[in-house]
Amino acid sequence: MDSAFVGHVHALRLALTDPRFDACAVPGAFAVQPAARGALDKAAADAAGDGAGPYADRLAAGAEAAGTTVQRPDLGTLVAAVPATTAERDAAVAAVAAVDEEAVRLRTAVKSRDGFFTTFCISPYSRYIARWCARRGLTPNQVTTASLLTALIAAGCAATGERWGYVAAGVLLLVSFVLDCTDGQLARYSLQYSTMGAWLDATFDRAKEYSFYAGLALGAARNGDDVWGLALAAMILMTCRHVVDFSFNEANHDATANTSPTAALSDRLDSVGWTVWVRRMIILPIGERWAMIAVLTAVTTPRTVFYALLAGCAFGAVYTTAGRVLRSLTRRATRTDRAAQALADLADSGVLAWTGGPRTPARYRPGYSALLLAAAGSALMAGGAATRGFADPWLIATAAAYAAFAGAAVSGPLKGPLDWLVPPLFRCAEYVTVLALAAKADVPGALPAAFGLVAAVAYHHYDTVYRIRGGSGAPPRWLVRATGGHEGRVLLTVVLAAVLPRDAFPVALTALAVYVALVVLVESIRFWVSSGAPAVHDEGEPA
Numbered sequence: 001m002d003s004a005f006v007g008h009v010h011a012l013r014l015a016l017t018d019p020r021f022d023a024c025a026v027p028g029a030f031a032v033q034p035a036a037r038g039a040l041d042k043a044a045a046d047a048a049g050d051g052a053g054p055y056a057d058r059l060a061a062g063a064e065a066a067g068t069t070v071q072r073p074d075l076g077t078l079v080a081a082v083p084a085t086t087a088e089r090d091a092a093v094a095a096v097a098a099v100d101e102e103a104v105r106l107r108t109a110v111k112s113r114d115g116f117f118t119t120f121c122i123s124p125y126s127r128y129i130a131r132w133c134a135r136r137g138l139t140p141n142q143v144t145t146a147s148l149l150t151a152l153i154a155a156g157c158a159a160t161g162e163r164w165g166y167v168a169a170g171v172l173l174l175v176s177f178v179l180d181c182t183d184g185q186l187a188r189y190s191l192q193y194s195t196m197g198a199w200l201d202a203t204f205d206r207a208k209e210y211s212f213y214a215g216l217a218l219g220a221a222r223n224g225d226d227v228w229g230l231a232l233a234a235m236i237l238m239t240c241r242h243v244v245d246f247s248f249n250e251a252n253h254d255a256t257a258n259t260s261p262t263a264a265l266s267d268r269l270d271s272v273g274w275t276v277w278v279r280r281m282i283i284l285p286i287g288e289r290w291a292m293i294a295v296l297t298a299v300t301t302p303r304t305v306f307y308a309l310l311a312g313c314a315f316g317a318v319y320t321t322a323g324r325v326l327r328s329l330t331r332r333a334t335r336t337d338r339a340a341q342a343l344a345d346l347a348d349s350g351v352l353a354w355t356g357g358p359r360t361p362a363r364y365r366p367g368y369s370a371l372l373l374a375a376a377g378s379a380l381m382a383g384g385a386a387t388r389g390f391a392d393p394w395l396i397a398t399a400a401a402y403a404a405f406a407g408a409a410v411s412g413p414l415k416g417p418l419d420w421l422v423p424p425l426f427r428c429a430e431y432v433t434v435l436a437l438a439a440k441a442d443v444p445g446a447l448p449a450a451f452g453l454v455a456a457v458a459y460h461h462y463d464t465v466y467r468i469r470g471g472s473g474a475p476p477r478w479l480v481r482a483t484g485g486h487e488g489r490v491l492l493t494v495v496l497a498a499v500l501p502r503d504a505f506p507v508a509l510t511a512l513a514v515y516v517a518l519v520v521l522v523e524s525i526r527f528w529v530s531s532g533a534p535a536v537h538d539e540g541e542p543a
Contacts, residue, residue: 001016001028001029001030001056002028002029002054002055002056002057002082004028004054004082004083004089005028005029005080005081005082006028006079006081006082006083006089006092006093006096007026007027007028007078007079007080007081007092007096008078008079008080008096008099008101008104009101010078010101010104010105011026011029011075011078011079011080012026012029012080013191014026014073014075014078014191015029015030015031015073015080016029016031017031017191018071018073018191018193019033019191019193019194020071020193021033021069021071022035022036022068022069023036023039023040023060023063023064023068023069023070023071024070024071024072024073025056025057025060025070025071025072026072026073026075026080027054027057027080027081027082028054028056028057028080028081028082029056029080030056030057030059030060030063030070032063032068036063036068039062039063039066039067039068040059040063042062042063042066043058043059043060043061043062043063043065043066044059044062046062047059047062054082057082076104076108077099077104078099078101078104079092079095079096079099105189106127106128106131106189107127108188109127109130109131109185109186109188109189110123110127110185110188111184114287115280115281115285115286115287115288116277116280116281116287116288117281117287117288117291118181118285118286118287121287121291122177122178122181122287123181123185126178126181126182126185127185127189129178129182129185130182130185130186130189131189133182133186134186134189134190138186139186139192140183140184140186140187140190140192140194140197140201141183141194141196141197141200143179143182143183143186144179144180144183144197144200144201144204145200146179147176147177147179147180147182147183147204147208148176148204148207148208150172150175150176150179151172151173151176151207151208151209151211151212152208152211153172154168154169154170154172154173154176154212154215155169155211155212155214155215155216156215157169157172157215158212158215158216158218158219158297158302159214159215159216159218159219159222160219160222161218161219161220161221161222161223162219165219166219166297166298167298169212169215169294169297169298170293170294170295170296170297170298171294171298173212173290173293173294173297174290174291174294176208177286177287177290177291177294180204180205180208183197183201184201195528195529195530196528196529198466198470198528199466199524199525199528199529202462202463202466203459203462203463203466203524205286206239206458206459206462207459209238209286209290210235210455210458212293213231213234213235213306213451214231214448214451216231216297216302216305216306217230217231217302217448217451219302220301220302220303225301225302225303226447227302227303227306228447228448228451229435229439229447230303230306230307230310231306231451232435232438232447232450232451232454233306233310233435234306234309234310234313235451235454235455235458236428236431236432236435236454237310237313237314237317238313239427239431239454239458239461239462240317240424240427240428240431241313241316241317241320242462242465243346243423243424243427243461243465244317244320244321244324244420244421244424245320246346246423246465246469247343247346247420247421247422247423247424248324248328248420250339250342250343250346250420250468250469251335251339251342251343251414251419251420252328252333252335252339252420253339254336254338254339282315282316282319283316283319283320284312284313284315284316289309289312289313292308292309292312293305293309296308324420325418325421328417328418328420329417329418331417333417334415335415337413339414339415340413340414340415340419342468342474343414343419343420343422343423344410344413344414345464345468345473345474346423346461346464346465346468346474347406347409347410347414347422347423347426347486348423348426348460348461348464348480348485348486349406349407349410349426349480349485349486349487350403350480350481350484350485350486350487350488367416368416368417368418369412369416370409370410370412370414370416370419370422371409371416371418371419371421371422371425373405373406373408373409374405374406374409374421374422374425374426375421375425376405377401377402377404377405377406377409377429378402378405378425378426378428378429380398380401380402380405381398381399381401381402381429381433381490382428382429382432382433382436384398385398385432385433385436385437385494386432386436389440390437390440390441390442390497390502391497391498391502392498393498395494395497395498396491396494396495396498398494399433399487399490399491399494399495400491402429402487402490402491403487403488403490403491406426406486406487407487409422410422426486426487427461427486429486429490430457430486430489430490431454431457431458433490433493433494434450434453434454434493434509435447435450435454437450437493437494437497437505438450438505438506438509441497441502441505441506442502443502443503443505443506444506445506445510446505446506446509448506449505449506449507449509449510449513450509452509452510452513452517453509453510453512453513453516455513455517456513456514456516456517456520457483457489457516459517459520459521459524460475460479460483460516460520463475463520463524467527472527475523475524475527476523479519479520479523482519483516483519483520489512489516492512493509493512496508496509496512
């Protein structure tokens with residue numbers, strides 16, 4: 001840091017204390033993490049002699065010239081300068097005094113993109129809760145854990161099946177969401193990003209929501225209303241919708257020539273302020289969704305909650321997917337090998353599929369073959385599970401055919417215009433098969449066991465997503481093989497349904513759920529608490 005530095009303290013925090021970047025700089029200050037120490041040493045050796053400009057700036061420029069990416073945060077109205085003259089120093093001091101640093105810090109603690117409910121009903125006061133937590137030494141991980149515990153208590157209240165329990169559950173779910181917003185704002189306010197925080201923030205939202213679904217189903221069962229099928233259907237819909245989001249973003253964020261008339265129209269609509277909020281609200285993002293669930297839980301029944309949730313999320317899924325399909329068909333994007341590998345990893349294919357990196361044959365032309373194979377196999381599997389009898393032996397042949405179709409779909413690079421739909425199709429086929437078989441078993445405990453199995457597998461898929469988004473790649477190949485891949489699990493589930501007595505099927509599903517959960521959780525925890533995990537914090541619009 002240059003001794004003549006003039007600026008805001010928070011500008012220095014952005015440069016010197018953000019752990020997400022190997023190297024970070026603002027005028028007059030430069031900091032590196034251990035990974036960039038070599039670049040700093042080389043830059044220091046090169047800048048040892050006299051040079052123009054502040055020494056910290058010359059070090060940053062030298063490290064950047066050596067190939068190290070130097071993050072330069074957008075300071076906005078914050079000031080960071082190294083004045084060369086008395087007049088410049090007086091002007092910088094006046095500029096510092098003219099800006100309310102604390103107001104800027106509070107404002108930037110809030111995500112730049114958020115839903116309507118979160119922006120106008122939560123963030124105006126949750127940012128002050130975040131500051132209160134920071135001043136008392138609380139960490140984002142502690143607030144995240146408090147949010148999870150509050151949501152679990154809410155699920156427990158819903159499980160009572162009493163009206164007071166439903167009202168308390170609705171209130172506590174909203175409190176949990178406030179804390180969920182607060183943890184990220186606290187991380188941005190105090191720049192407390194961590195690998196553990198990345199893992200907790202990435203997974204606890206789903207754990208909270210799906211646990212609440214289970215609580216509603218247990219509460220309804222106490223009153224003689226079995227809604228486990230609806231709860232599982234809601235979880236399947238939400239998970240498949242999220243995979244659509246993740247797959248589309250991974251396929252297109254680094255594509256070249258990545259424009260289309262549909263995207264241009266969307267940009268024009270974004271220029272009209274009110275349309276931005278309407279389009280964010282109708283897809284039912286997490287804030288609007290949790291608010292709806294909380295209110296309906298307090299005043300109606302679990303069945304009504306799930307009907308509204310399924311209808312609203314189905315509309316949002318169709319709306320967003322249709323728009324993305326149109327964009328993909330009208331753009332002439334060239335996808336990278338990295339994107340193709342990400343889609344292959346998201347597919348979660350087992351032993352019958354190609355397990356190496358994306359292969360590009362000499363005459364390869366991106367097309368629709370992968371999508372057609374995945375769609376045909378998924379329709380065959382899900383349709384067979386939904387229409388055939390519970391223990392129909394033909395379902396085993398159907399599952400084997402599904403595995404063959406799935407393996408063929410990912411045997412080449414997933415660079416086609418709509419290949420980002422391949423992972424969601426596999427998720428839908430697997431989850432719907434489990435739901436259909438559990439429903440057709442028609443024995444006590446089958447649907448709750450299926451709920452547990454899908455929850456365990458869904459965690460594995462979310463864990464894969466957040467590893468890829470953090471730049472660390474997919475889980476190790478042995479983990480995919482150990483859990484069977486999506487086609488292996490489908491085949492095993494169908495075989496269990498065919499060979500076991502109906503009464504034993506829930507036990508088998510429970511055992512499979514416990515096995516998958518243990519294997520996936522142990523590896524996930526090992527990865528996210530290790531030094532190799534990325535220190536990231538989601539800045540995008542919540543799902």
